[in-house]
Amino acid sequence: MNTNLKVFATLLLASTVAVGYAQSTADSAGSTAHKATAKRTHHRVVEKKPSVESQIEELRNELNEQHGQIDTLKQQLSDRDAQLQQAQQAASQAQTAAQQAQQAASQEQQQLSDNSAAVSSLKDSVSDLKSNTTSIVGTLQEQQASVKKAIEHPDAIHFKGVTISPTGSFIEAATVWRSAATGDDINTHFTAIPLENSGQAQLSEFYGSGRQSRLVIKAVGHAGNATLTGYYEMDWLGAGVTSNNNQSNSYVIRQRQLWAQAALHNGWTFTGGQMWSLTTETTHGLDNGTEILPGVIDPQYTAGFVWNRQYGFRVSKDFGNKVWIGAAAENDQALPGGSSPTNQFLGQAGDTGGLYDNQSNYSYNLAPEMVAKVAFEPGWGHYELFGVARFFQNRVYPSSTTAAGAYNDSTVGGGIGGGFRVPLAHKKLSVGLKGLWGDGVGRMGDSTIADLTFRSDGQMSLLHTFSALSTLEASPTKRLSLYFNYGGDYVGRDLLNGGKSGYGLYSADMSGCNTEGLPAGSYTPSATGNCKGNNKDVQEFSSGYWYNFYDGSMGRLRQGIQYSYIRRDLWSGTGGPLNPDGGAKGTDNIFETSLRYYLP
Structure with missing residues (x-):
């Protein structure tokens, strides 16, 4: 510038x-x-x-x-x-x-x-903090409620990593009325249904009991790759002088079930103790605790139901929750019937110096009863196939004056069985069928008919038997369930030594089957006159309902009523009544009630 x-x-x-x-x-x-x-x-x-x-x-x-x-x-x-x-x-x-x-x-x-x-960022952090706080508060409230519930209403007891639960326990008040008196408790002895002309058939009976009330304790723990389970189930239906080894090893306090189990995560399961036989139908695979029992009040269940409840050691394998295979070694007990020569013995009453009941028979079993089974669940229903092997032995004496030449007689029996159960109508209906056929397997039918008889020389002969049960169950509402059962146990004739020995002999004296027994010299009445035929079959139709008045967190309160019609038939003999089947029969109409409270 x-x-x-x-x-x-x-x-x-x-x-x-x-x-x-x-x-x-x-x-x-x-x-x-x-x-x-x-x-x-x-x-x-x-x-x-x-x-x-x-x-x-x-x-x-x-x-x-x-x-x-x-x-x-x-x-x-x-x-x-x-x-x-x-x-x-x-x-x-x-x-x-x-x-x-x-x-x-x-x-x-x-x-x-x-x-x-x-x-x-602070706002986001505050928002996240509020959200987290709300979530934490909700979680704490849930945990607090859960802890409070666990303290005030525990579902199980936790002890050193083991969960202990009483679920399945119940208190029952039950009654039974029979049109023909059997002298039983609330459980019915099917092969002792009074013949129609006996004195007992002229009397009815009423009985009430709480003895079927049940206590269950189940303990479950997890160890590595296995789930460990211990299970105890008992009721009060046993008695010190009548408990026996025939079908259920139910000693006082009545030992219904008492077993231990290791279920590996790879599908293998090992179970040992007193349990339902592997022959008993299950709802899922071969799992203990899923047994399908008839929905009846009677603790003896219903004719045709295949089962035992006894000692067993079981191994099973699960293949993809679709197929199961299993095998079991179980306790055995031989039930004889028909002719019974005195030159042999199959077993004896319990040793009075031991722990056995000295009024019941204990057979000398050669080996345990063996059961193999496979179950299928393809997606609709449950299907089973099983086989049973039994090993019998007795001691035979050919001479009535010396023990020289005495020997042990043994034989093998068994049978094959199967069943299925499928849901219908959106699972509101269930249909089932189960059966067992074979030689020497009568013990596994609900009526406990005979397994074997004897030849004149004392050797055993196995009886052909068959048991079957069909079931229809309906659940129209969540509270109400209905059931309908029809089944039976059958034992065939076995004529030996020209009809002189065996089972269901034509020579059986049936002349008194139409006559009420008269008092003897001591005024003691007998059941009937001469009516010596052997049991042929027992058939039963039963129906009833269960209604849950309450089913929730505090347990379950249910009530049921059952009606049963039972028929017992004998093989015909000489001089018998002119029935269509040629033999005597007995019938009974039974009404039962139950009120149960189940622990949650």
Whole structure:
């Protein structure tokens, strides 16, 4: 800017000089022309002009004046340069200040952005904290409720990693009324149904009991790759002088079940103790605790039901929760019937010096009963197929006067069985059929008919038996369930030694089957007159319902009523009644009630 002012002053000075010089030249030229004109006119008056010196002086004065002006302009330019410099410095300082302000503003903006991000993050954190707090509070409340429930209403007892549960236990008040008296408790002895002309058939009986009430204790623990289970189940239906080994090894306090189990995660399961026989139908695979029992009140269940409850050691394998195979070695007990020569013994009453019941028979078992079974669950229903092998032996004495020549007689029996159960009508109906056919397997039918008989020489002969049960169950509502069962146990004739020995002999005296027994000399009445036929079959139709008044967290309260019609037939003999089947029979109509409270 200072340079521009200097150039401008120089140009101004040069212009002034040039103007002065041009004026002087013009004046000189004018003077010359004026002289010429005066000469031509000769008489014109000559005007007096300023002198050159005066003009030069005048120019000097003007120059001096212009120099003064130039100096003034220079001073002004200098002042302006100073002011401009100050303005530039101020502008520079202002720019620096602006830059600093901009930087500070940028920093402030960054800080504000950071603060906004921090505030947003803090808000998110607070929101997450609130959400987590709400979740934690909800979890704590649930845990508190769970702990409170576990303390006030425990589902199980936890002891050193083991869960102990009483689920399945119940208290029962049961009654039974029979049109023909059997002299039983609430469980019915099917092969002792009174014949229609006996004195007992002329009497009815009523009995009430709480002895079927049940206590269950189940302990479950997990160890490595296995689930360990211990199970105990008992009731009060045993008696010290009548407990026996025939079908259920139920000694006082009645040992219904008492077993231990190791279930490996690879599908293998090992179980040992007193349990339901592997022949008993199950609802899932071959698992203990899933047995399908008839839904009846009678603790003897119903005719045709195939089962035992005894000692066993069982091994099973699960293949993809679709197929199961298993095998078991179980306790055995031989039940004789028909002719019984005295030159042999199959077993004896319990040793009075031991722990056995000395009023019951214990057979001399050659080996345990063996059961093999396969179960299928393809997606609709449950299907089973099984086989049983039994090993019998007795001691035979050919001579009535000496033990010389005595020998052990043994034989093998067994049978094959199977069954199925399928759901219908969206699982509101269930249909099932189960059966067992074979030689020497009568013990496994619910009526406990005979397994074997004897030849005249004392050797054993196995009886052909058949048991079957059909079931229809309905659940029209969640509270109500209905059941209908029809089944029976059958044992065939076995005529030996020309009909002189065996089972169901035609020579059996049946002449008194139509006559009520008369008192003997001591006025003790007998069941009937001469009616010596052997049992042919027992058939039963049973129906009833269970209704749950309450089923919830506090357990279950249910009530049931059952009606049963039972018919027992004998093989015909000589002089018997003219029945269609040629033998005597007995029938019974039974009404039962039950009120049960189950622990949750």
